[in-house]
Amino acid sequence: MPDAAGLELIAQRVRATVGDDVVVGTAYAHEQAMLEIAPARVREVLAYLRDEDEQPYEFLASLHGVDYLPEQPRLGVHYQLLSRKRVERLGVKTRVTVEEPVVPSVVDLFPTANHQEREVYDMFGVLFDGHPDPRRILMPEDYVGHPQRRDFPIGGEPVLFTHNEHKLPRWYD
């Protein structure tokens, strides 16, 4: 695992190679390194970390979405990178707003991202620019809304408990 100092070195190399404004911040917590980057440059940063960095991370272990409500910008996409040679992990995350939830697709770099980006689109409504097949993957294709967003109603039907008995219609009256 890169430690806090190692993470800063990685951030420095990314700044020097890809661009100065790419890295938004770094966070090191619970022995996990997390590099936050600007959403527009995700593809370039991951391409650099995969191929050109002196300590490359060649494997995308996971790609998932987060909703940070009430923080802004609300939506996040996390990329968990893994170096199978050195057995090291690096988290890369990016934050986008609900109004413009567009992140470049990384399917051409990591084929495994295909289904995972579809899932993030399905559950959080993040649009992946350049995805070869941007459809829903879990919910029905005519479903409206993105159910894992925090402001999405929980759905289902109200259940009669003793604590909400007086609010629900009493079917037995």
Place this chain on the structure above:
Amino acid sequence: MEVTRTPAAPIESPEAFRAKQLSAQQLLRGDLDGRALEEYVEERVMLTTLEKAQNWARRNACWPLGFGLACCAIEMITVIGSPRNDISRFGAEVVRASPRQADMIILSGRVSIKMAPIIRRIYDQMLEPKWVIAMGACSSSAGMFNNYAVVAGADKFLPVDVYIPGCPPRPEALMYGINKLQDKITQDPSLGWRERYQAEGTEESSA
């Protein structure tokens, strides 16, 4: 532990059995007539209505569709496949792979909103008469999955005949449910309430 066994039904005495054999022989030879012939027929012939005989046949050959949805399916497989809970005792062990040949569908697990139209289509493809068992809390009422992905009760989109509570129900509960379905077939097979679900005459024809 003391094992108690109920005594078996009393066996016919050898003499009475021999007398029956002889009367059958006489009938075949054409020797029986008058009162003896009447007695012979009364002893061996049972009268019933066609509907009752038909329902009796249906209740004892209720073939399920080979269909599982979630974790309840494991319990269902236990009921069908293991000698401990053998539902061939009730004539329901012949699992059919095609809805055309099945009489009963066991909804064993949660029904997601993506799966619901598929289940309804399978149900529509089954030929009359057909029955549905909602097995477990999820297919009866969504159970603990009261959320965006799961239909709150399979009776939202198809007529359910028997509900079995449990999460998952024990195999004994499923067998009890099958027995209840058998009682239903015997007593009230009309199922007029299917009209509400527009579930009559929905079989797709090949033409």
